[in-house]
Amino acid sequence: MSVLDKKVALVTGGGQGVGAGIALALAAEGAAVAVLGRNLPSLEATCAEIHRRGGRAEAFVCDVMELEDIESAVQEVVDEFGGIDILINNAQILPLGDILELSEDEYHLGMDSGPLATFRFLKACYPFLRGEGAVVNVASSAAVKADSAGYGAYAAAKEAIRALSRAAACEWGVDNIRVNCIMPLANSPAMASWVESGEDEVADFLETVPLGRVGDCEEDIGRVVVFLCSADSAYITGHTIPVDGGQALLR
Template identity: 50%
Template sequence: MRLHGKVAIVTGAGGGVGRGIALALAAEGADLVLAGRTPASLDDCRREIEALGRRALGARCDVGVADDLGELVAATLREFGRLDVLVNNAAFVPHGTLLEISEDDVEAALRTGPLAALRLMRLCHPHLRGGGSIINISSAVAVAPSSNNRGVYAAAKAALNAISRTAANEWGPDGIRVNVLMPFARTEALDRFLADEPDYAATLTSGVPLGRIGDPRADIGAAAVFLASSESGYITGATLPVDGGLAYIR
């Protein structure tokens, strides 16, 4: 129980990587605040966490709305009285070439990605001082040599990486660690991608050196537990690919 007594916020916790991370944190003793736009999926995750013997609060939250983020932090403090871990996972994922993509999608990617993460990090900062951990969820597309049809998404994640490194430097003296995970895992979004772009998807998945797609809880969640726990107490400003080698080896 490496996280016994800790309280964590996970955005986008209703499914995919967010749900996997939330369940992994709970399995190691953390209580959870589950943020997302779909109450039914949050309720499902909450019940799974409670079955593990931990407390969980579902909080409807659109990360692109500043007032929702403020209420999310306030609800966390009302329910648990503390905050130890923040996982910024939720974000809009845009697709399209730079000539085709709409400005609305560009704005949504930036508003729900790096801007939302920065807003929530700033709101949580006073409550994370003295030992808190921030884990921002990025993507290998941010460092890929080619990001055709995903240039805006890559830009949003690259901005998140840069903000995370800066926060690690500026907030280190406050006792707050800030790290980044770049996952590749079997999620609902990946399944849609595999169905919509089978040729590109086949090339991508066949290029994973470890030969499999990661599991949101067993693989990505385990890495998040490590970064949230005291075992990584001397690690900050790191960008960790949890993708079977996809980001840097291919």
């Protein structure tokens, strides 16, 4: 048996990058995966790859910044699969730029797509997660970098997600719901394009990673998420795990 047989996983932002990698990894271990996002063709592409490998997945169009979309999507997933055992909050709009350059609208996009969406999904999925539920929220090491210039709003959103995750872990331990975060350094489409560009900064950046490479979305990031959703991590909750080749130093 695979470690996630008979489990149902909901993954936001599952159409590409980290979300797609996590969806593929969960499906490879037997989970039925609900792939959520705004772009149906990309969601269907992730599902098609899961189907090609013999897994089960369905696409659900959902704008994570809309409460009605979230509530409807959660109910649709439950109707389709019979429940939800695993919640992966991955979707996030990146509000990048110096503080003096960013508008309030850009700041709010980061907050609405990140911590507010996470807050809403936690509440919407809670009734179905009780018993043996697992939540993995995607954070970032942006807030713990030595130089976080240009990342202030993004880091603020991701640190808010970490705070919510810790609170949910403490409040829901009695319900046997585990909530953890990961901080991935992942070979997303944007990152892959930059690394492959061969710019001078790429080599300097990779020198900050002890393992010397950017993580694969499925094999490096997704496999850690599988672990955090499996019985092998049954005594881990409320923590943040860097999945970044050793780049971040958490204190």
